[in-house]
Amino acid sequence: MTAGENGTGFRLAYVPGVTPAKWVNIWTERKPDIPLTLCQVAPAEVVPLLREGGADAGFVRLPVDRDGLNVIPLYVETTVVVVPKDHAAAALDEVTVADLAGEEVLHPLDDPIEWADLPGEPAFTRPATTGEAMELVAAGTGILLVPQSLARLHHRKDLTYRPVPDAPQSQIRLAWLKEATTDLMDDFIGIVRGRTVNSTRGRTASPAEKPAPRKTRKPTQTRSGQRTKKGHRPR
Numbered sequence: 001m002t003a004g005e006n007g008t009g010f011r012l013a014y015v016p017g018v019t020p021a022k023w024v025n026i027w028t029e030r031k032p033d034i035p036l037t038l039c040q041v042a043p044a045e046v047v048p049l050l051r052e053g054g055a056d057a058g059f060v061r062l063p064v065d066r067d068g069l070n071v072i073p074l075y076v077e078t079t080v081v082v083v084p085k086d087h088a089a090a091a092l093d094e095v096t097v098a099d100l101a102g103e104e105v106l107h108p109l110d111d112p113i114e115w116a117d118l119p120g121e122p123a124f125t126r127p128a129t130t131g132e133a134m135e136l137v138a139a140g141t142g143i144l145l146v147p148q149s150l151a152r153l154h155h156r157k158d159l160t161y162r163p164v165p166d167a168p169q170s171q172i173r174l175a176w177l178k179e180a181t182t183d184l185m186d187d188f189i190g191i192v193r194g195r196t197v198n199s200t201r202g203r204t205a206s207p208a209e210k211p212a213p214r215k216t217r218k219p220t221q222t223r224s225g226q227r228t229k230k231g232h233r234p235r
Helices: 021-030 043-051 130-138 148-153 183-192
Strands: 010-014 036-040 057-061 069-076 079-084 104-106 143-147 159-163 171-177
Touching: 010 043, 010 183, 021 036, 021 183, 043 057, 043 171, 069 183, 079 130, 079 148, 104 130, 130 143, 130 159, 143 148, 148 159, 171 183
Parallel strands: 010 036, 010 057, 104 143
Antiparallel strands: 057 171, 069 171, 079 143, 079 159
8 A cells, every 4th residue: 555545645756857846835735734755766766666656656757668557748858968168059049950960979878868860979988877978078078968957957067058959858747556546646636737726526625625615694684573685675
């Protein structure tokens, strides 16, 4: 049984680059008695964590093995090229894939972008992680294409990045086990999709979620004993 099933809490895993704070804040406002625990894990570890019951839901970066999962789209990430600040590309507002011809492009083993054909020329090595690839870019041994969120995450003062509009883009999605679609899971889906607090999608709202009943004014008593609504004189 997951934490989400027994009502003691909700555990959310997410990959580097995703910023779940806005959704967590809404959860805290709506569910102050049900703690939400965050866990940042490597992209390849999110789905196994869900299958093992270590998290109730996870923000994943495609591609992932969807067997037994519900997966809903959230947003698409802008792809950028990371270069040293003195690189020629730093003088441009944006870069095309064709602009990278002849460049040594690093392709880390955890690259989140699905390439049919990697731009430029293969670098002399394939670093294990995006973080290691950033170090190599800083050393002047190649350039790197990554989602903008990862460029920000691994920001360095000696590096900069520019958008590459015609490059493939990575996709962020929310995933959870099909067999673990609990009321709390449905609540979190609603938060991510921007539902209001009173939108329940058919399930029974909790007392905190139900709108307060409208108050009605009681009729007033006249001297003649007739009852009438406030503001209306008896005939």
